[in-house]
Structures are given as C-alpha cells and as structure tokens.
Amino acid sequence: MADFIDQKKDEIEARIKELRPLVEEYDRLNAAAAALSSVGAGSARRGATAPRASKKPTRRSAPGKGNGRRGRPKGSGVRDKQALELVTATPGVTIPEIAKEMGIKQNYLYRVLPSLEKEGLVRKKGRGWYPR
Numbered sequence: 001m002a003d004f005i006d007q008k009k010d011e012i013e014a015r016i017k018e019l020r021p022l023v024e025e026y027d028r029l030n031a032a033a034a035a036l037s038s039v040g041a042g043s044a045r046r047g048a049t050a051p052r053a054s055k056k057p058t059r060r061s062a063p064g065k066g067n068g069r070r071g072r073p074k075g076s077g078v079r080d081k082q083a084l085e086l087v088t089a090t091p092g093v094t095i096p097e098i099a100k101e102m103g104i105k106q107n108y109l110y111r112v113l114p115s116l117e118k119e120g121l122v123r124k125k126g127r128g129w130y131p132r
Contacts, residue, residue: 079104080112084121084131087113092128 079102086098095113099106113129116122122129 079108080116083109083112084116087116087122087129088131091130092125094127094129098129 082102083098086101087093090097095106095109098113099109102109113122113124117124120132123132124130
C-alpha cells in the first residue's frame with residue numbers, strides 16, 4: 001500500500017512539474033491581454049480589433065480615484081528596495097541567494113529584479129545581478 005501511495009505521489013509531482021510552465025504562460029498571456037485591453041480607441045483606428053468583453057465582471061472604482069488597479073501601486077513595496085540593497089551590497093548575487101537572504105520564494109524575485117533592471121537600477125550579467 002505504501003508503494004502505491006509513493007508511486008502516485010511521484011506521478012502527481014511529475015505532472016505538476018510538467019504543467020507549471022503552461023500555468024506560467026497562461027498568467028503571462030492573461031496579463032498581456034489585460035494590458036492590451038487598456039489600450040484606448042487610438043489602436044482601433046489603425047485596424048486593430050476591439051478587445052473582447054471579459055466573462056468575469058470587473059470592479060470599477062469611482063471616477064478620478066486611483067489607476068483602476070487593485071492593491072497597492074506597483075513598485076511601492078519594500079521587497080524591491082531590499083533586493084536592491086542586497087545587490088548593491090553583494091554584486092554578482094543570484095536570485096536564489098537573494099531569496100534565501102530575504103527569506104522569501106525565488107519566483108517573486110524573478111518579477112522584481114527585471115523591473116529594477118528596466119528602471120536602470122541593476123543589470124544582469126550571467127546569473128548574477130549587479131548595481132548600475
């Protein structure tokens with residue numbers, strides 16, 4: 001019985017590994033679709049098709065309040081500042097090392113550091129991150 005359970009656990013873990021990239025792609029495509037749907041009528045004049053209506057109802061804030069996104073504004077957290085401090089203190093540090101030092105999971109940093117790179121605060125060379 002224990003062998004059967006171990007075998008099923010292994011099968012489930014293998015399937016999760018197999019599906020993880022697809023889920024990540026789904027999330028990226030969802031984000032891209034949301035970003036494109038916020039593009040105004042200017043794109044419709046260039047022959048682009050109108051965005052499809054979402055099946056899921058969206059919450060809309062009162063006019064003039066915020067940017068329409070839920071949660072705190074992008075870049076207002078402290079994790080990006082902590083990551084920047086670690087990169088500055090330890091040039092060439094890798095994401096797994098930063099995650100271990102901060103006590104968080106790596107996947108979060110795979111979003112934070114590229115955004116810091118776009119802002120011109122860090123640069124990536126190989127697997128390491130360096131301050132600019």
